[in-house]
Amino acid sequence: MDNNVSKTNKVSLSIVAEAAGVSKMTASRVMRGEGGYSEKTREKVMAQVDALGYLPNRLAPLLAGDTTSTFVGVSIPDLGNEVFAQVLEGIDQKLGSHGYQTVLGLTQHTLEKEESWIETVLSWQPAGLILTGRSHSRRALDLLMNAGLPIVEIWDLNSSPLDMNVGLAHFDSGYEMGRYLVRLGYKAFGYVGTSHDTANAASRRLEGFSKAVSDGGGTLVRQFCLHDTANFYPGFYGTEQLLASGAKVECIYFQNDSMAFGGFQYCERIGLSIPRDIGIAGWGDMPISSVLRKRLTSIHVPHLKLGQAAAEAMVSRLKGEAVIDSRDIGFSLVPGQTVREL
Amino acid sequence: MDNNVSKTNKVSLSIVAEAAGVSKMTASRVMRGEGGYSEKTREKVMAQVDALGYLPNRLAPLLAGDTTSTFVGVSIPDLGNEVFAQVLEGIDQKLGSHGYQTVLGLTQHTLEKEESWIETVLSWQPAGLILTGRSHSRRALDLLMNAGLPIVEIWDLNSSPLDMNVGLAHFDSGYEMGRYLVRLGYKAFGYVGTSHDTANAASRRLEGFSKAVSDGGGTLVRQFCLHDTANFYPGFYGTEQLLASGAKVECIYFQNDSMAFGGFQYCERIGLSIPRDIGIAGWGDMPISSVLRKRLTSIHVPHLKLGQAAAEAMVSRLKGEAVIDSRDIGFSLVPGQTVREL
DNA sequence: TTGAAAGCGATACCAA
DNA sequence: TTGGTATCGCTTTCAA
Numbered sequence: 001m002d003n004n005v006s007k008t009n010k011v012s013l014s015i016v017a018e019a020a021g022v023s024k025m026t027a028s029r030v031m032r033g034e035g036g037y038s039e040k041t042r043e044k045v046m047a048q049v050d051a052l053g054y055l056p057n058r059l060a061p062l063l064a065g066d067t068t069s070t071f072v073g074v075s076i077p078d079l080g081n082e083v084f085a086q087v088l089e090g091i092d093q094k095l096g097s098h099g100y101q102t103v104l105g106l107t108q109h110t111l112e113k114e115e116s117w118i119e120t121v122l123s124w125q126p127a128g129l130i131l132t133g134r135s136h137s138r139r140a141l142d143l144l145m146n147a148g149l150p151i152v153e154i155w156d157l158n159s160s161p162l163d164m165n166v167g168l169a170h171f172d173s174g175y176e177m178g179r180y181l182v183r184l185g186y187k188a189f190g191y192v193g194t195s196h197d198t199a200n201a202a203s204r205r206l207e208g209f210s211k212a213v214s215d216g217g218g219t220l221v222r223q224f225c226l227h228d229t230a231n232f233y234p235g236f237y238g239t240e241q242l243l244a245s246g247a248k249v250e251c252i253y254f255q256n257d258s259m260a261f262g263g264f265q266y267c268e269r270i271g272l273s274i275p276r277d278i279g280i281a282g283w284g285d286m287p288i289s290s291v292l293r294k295r296l297t298s299i300h301v302p303h304l305k306l307g308q309a310a311a312e313a314m315v316s317r318l319k320g321e322a323v324i325d326s327r328d329i330g331f332s333l334v335p336g337q338t339v340r341e342l
Numbered sequence: 343m344d345n346n347v348s349k350t351n352k353v354s355l356s357i358v359a360e361a362a363g364v365s366k367m368t369a370s371r372v373m374r375g376e377g378g379y380s381e382k383t384r385e386k387v388m389a390q391v392d393a394l395g396y397l398p399n400r401l402a403p404l405l406a407g408d409t410t411s412t413f414v415g416v417s418i419p420d421l422g423n424e425v426f427a428q429v430l431e432g433i434d435q436k437l438g439s440h441g442y443q444t445v446l447g448l449t450q451h452t453l454e455k456e457e458s459w460i461e462t463v464l465s466w467q468p469a470g471l472i473l474t475g476r477s478h479s480r481r482a483l484d485l486l487m488n489a490g491l492p493i494v495e496i497w498d499l500n501s502s503p504l505d506m507n508v509g510l511a512h513f514d515s516g517y518e519m520g521r522y523l524v525r526l527g528y529k530a531f532g533y534v535g536t537s538h539d540t541a542n543a544a545s546r547r548l549e550g551f552s553k554a555v556s557d558g559g560g561t562l563v564r565q566f567c568l569h570d571t572a573n574f575y576p577g578f579y580g581t582e583q584l585l586a587s588g589a590k591v592e593c594i595y596f597q598n599d600s601m602a603f604g605g606f607q608y609c610e611r612i613g614l615s616i617p618r619d620i621g622i623a624g625w626g627d628m629p630i631s632s633v634l635r636k637r638l639t640s641i642h643v644p645h646l647k648l649g650q651a652a653a654e655a656m657v658s659r660l661k662g663e664a665v666i667d668s669r670d671i672g673f674s675l676v677p678g679q680t681v682r683e684l
Numbered sequence: 685t686t687g688a689a690a691g692c693g694a695t696a697c698c699a700a
Numbered sequence: 701t702t703g704g705t706a707t708c709g710c711t712t713t714c715a716a
Contacts, residue, residue: 010407011488012709025685028711035687055490058465063401064692065352067711071445071466079431082424090423094456101462103413104444108435120412120443123400146353146395153705236633237362250379265633288630291578291607354693364693365703370695379701406708409695 011054019048031056041238071308072314073121073129075105075114077196080229083284084132085254085302087154090307091130098315100127107132109196115140122147128314133200134158150317154310156201157328164317165326166310173299173331174205177253177281178212180333184340186251186279187218192263193255195225201232204254205283209253209269211259222247230255235262243270251339257286257296264296264338279339289336302329353396361390364448373398402615404467414656415463415471416649417447417456422571425598425626426474427644429496432649433472440657451538457482464489470656475542476500476651492659496652498543499670507668508652515548515641515673519595519623520554522675526682528593528621529560534580534605535597537567544572544597547625564589572597577604585612593621593681599628599638606638606680621681631678633680639678644671 017027023040029036030045048054061067074091076084081150092102101165103126115137118129122143128150136144144151144162151163158165182190191209193202210220224242228234235254242252254260260282264274272278274294282289285300306329317325357367360518364383371378372387390396404411416433418426434444445468447459457479460471464485470492478486486493486504493505500507523531533551535544550564566584570576577596581604584594596602602624614620616636624631627642648671658665 010709014709024710025687025712026685029686032711041685053484055461055485055488056465057400057405057467057709059405059467060692061690061711063399063405063694063709064690064711070462072578074446079421079427079434082427085421085424085427089448091444092421094461096448099462101459102446104416104430104446105432106431117438117443119397120441123398124413125399125401140594143394143397162449232629232633262633265635269635287574288603291574292605293611300607321644352693357691366694367696367703368701371702374695383701399693401714402708403695404708405693406695408708 004279010152011052013054013056016045016054019052020044046065046121068318069125069127070099070126071101071103071126072119072311073103073105073126075107075117075129075131077107077109077132077200077217078084078229079106080231081232081256082286083301086303087132087307087310090304090309091311092307094308094311095315098309098311099314100318101301109200110179111137111140115143127318128152130154130310130314132162135303136162150314152310152313156204156327161326163325164323166306166313166329166330167327168301168306168331170201171208173283173301174208174210176331176333177205177283177297178209178218179216180335181251181253181281181339182213182216182218184279184342186339188221188248188250189213189218190221190242190247190249190252191223191252191254191257192235192242192252192259193225194228194230194259199309205255206253221249231258232262232265235259236266237262239263239266243267249278251281254280254282255279256284257282257289257298258284260296261288261292270328272336274284275340281336281339285334289334294337295334297339298334300332300334305329328336353394353637355396355398358390358394358396361394362386369573398543410440410660411467411469411543413443413445413466413468414653415445415447415460415468417459417471417473419449419450419451419474419542420571422449422573424573424599424600424628425606425643428645429474429649429652432651434649434652436650436653437657441487442653444659453477453479453482457485460485469660470494472496472652472656476503478504492656494652494655496648498546500668502642503668505667506655506665508648508655508671509669510643510648510671510673512543512546513550515625515643516550516552517554517639517677518550518673519547519625519639520551520560521558522559522677523593523595523621523623523681524555524560526621526684528681530590530592531555531560531562532584532589532594533562533565533596534577534584534594535565535567536570536572536576536601547597548595563591573600574604574607577601577616578608579604581605581608585609591620593623596622596624598626599624599631599640600626602638602640602680603630603634616680617682623678623681627676631676636679637676639681640676642674647671 017024107114130152134156157167224238282296282298285298289296348443370425450457476498499509499511566580624638624640627640631638
């Protein structure tokens, strides 16, 4: 009378056990291969596993609280910015190689989206969380504290992380670029970037840059922050706006290389020669730079490695190994050919 | 750093209920706001929810089988190819706006990784799966059949999808480009792409292109498939190899615009003028094209929309609404300025 | 080497 | 408007 043909052809462990003529427990032991059964039993069970296409339900042991889950929540601002795509790729690669899966959350740079994503993902009992950025909403912080699971905050270097931290000193990278450009003799600068919340890493780069410029006696004449993704076209368009504003700038600092390339293209389009007429500096040392005749003056950051290091920190912690709380992934200046020489 | 959290301060519904002096069921009703309780009771319960920082465990109702989960597995080949990053962004945006979350799987273009990811993700009872590509390993197919949940296969247009399908006719898009270029008078072609499994969409574009070329009396003189990501540098390097091989080509067809731009840069580097000396055609009408003085001759594909449409199909199905099994997202030829004129 | 029973957290169902 | 009980799939604990 009982057609086990219910709409979901769920094959559970007890069905397998029954078919194999053993108890649930025995079947469970065989599945986990932890010993305590005869070879003959193993064969009987495995035969049914294959025949029925049994796939364990990992939610059950998780509920029972014996195990910790194998997925890690990862929040990323957006994927239109190639830099974040690379970080995510690094995270997922490394997580995957250790048997963990990525649950993605795109926050679009807003703390509200991050908060609601955190709430949802937490309700699934993830093993841990990897979050981009150091600032979180009040409620998100409460949730995170309460959850008490491993957290890696990436991107920014953070002297007082929630838990673990992998990132780089954005302010310093901006400062170094500013100092470099001032030393080359530039005095009047422009900036083109995108604007999200004010507390993001790009703003901190700009702060560092700005400080270096004023420390060196130069001026940040004008800055344009567009409401857009930090990609090619906004760089192009932002540069158009900057130059059209009448600001006299000798060199433009961009949020990243994609935007810098967009700006580069705009400058050449209107007949400016680079670096003769105007200097261009980016950030990230992104892939496009490798094919340009004039390599972009930029800051090299190992994005993929940053993601991998974050995932490694998470995995180590989950395995109960010792983990360095904070890791500086570093950066280095790439002189390039888009600014004048000394 | 204190790990007073290791014991997981599990606040369960019964703890909340007890603290509020009501039964689990009453507390449950309040949490779900489905009515059937007094205002006073609601207040008592919510006060404890706040005080204890209670967060529901979504795994429990899932286990009981009453609900279907709110996460969708999404497999993507890689994120180094901007095109896929956009598709993923479209998927996650749309999924998120309907309360679903993305569980990411990067397959690195291998069926084996896809298979093992499918197995893992299935064991968490996802609501559905969105898979890139039409080909799956034998075992993956078995798993998918057995799971019996909604599946959207994206990227390729597929006349016999496992379930639902959102994509475009890659062969046709290659054919259209080939025909266009032949009509412009080109006879000898080269191709530069990346090689993964042979059954992927890019190969189908190449097949279509190749057919159009021979139909039009032209020749595909040489093709280079690199083991790399379809990004700028491989396009640059592949073009170098192609031209160094001594093949006489008048026009090069690339796997996508990123590679095409890399090739463009190589050609100009060695003094070739485009399109005077050699023609360049890409695919995808990717963001970089918007800032180039000479827009790339390409095929426009609405990547973000493709991702969104896939997520919409999934959500509709999950809501029990009628869904068109197969959706052609379309493409259109972008003439550009990197090939000769008629 | 095997099995029976309890329990994880939440909800459906039925009772009061 | 409330609460008790069974249940989902699996593992732990304790017995045989």
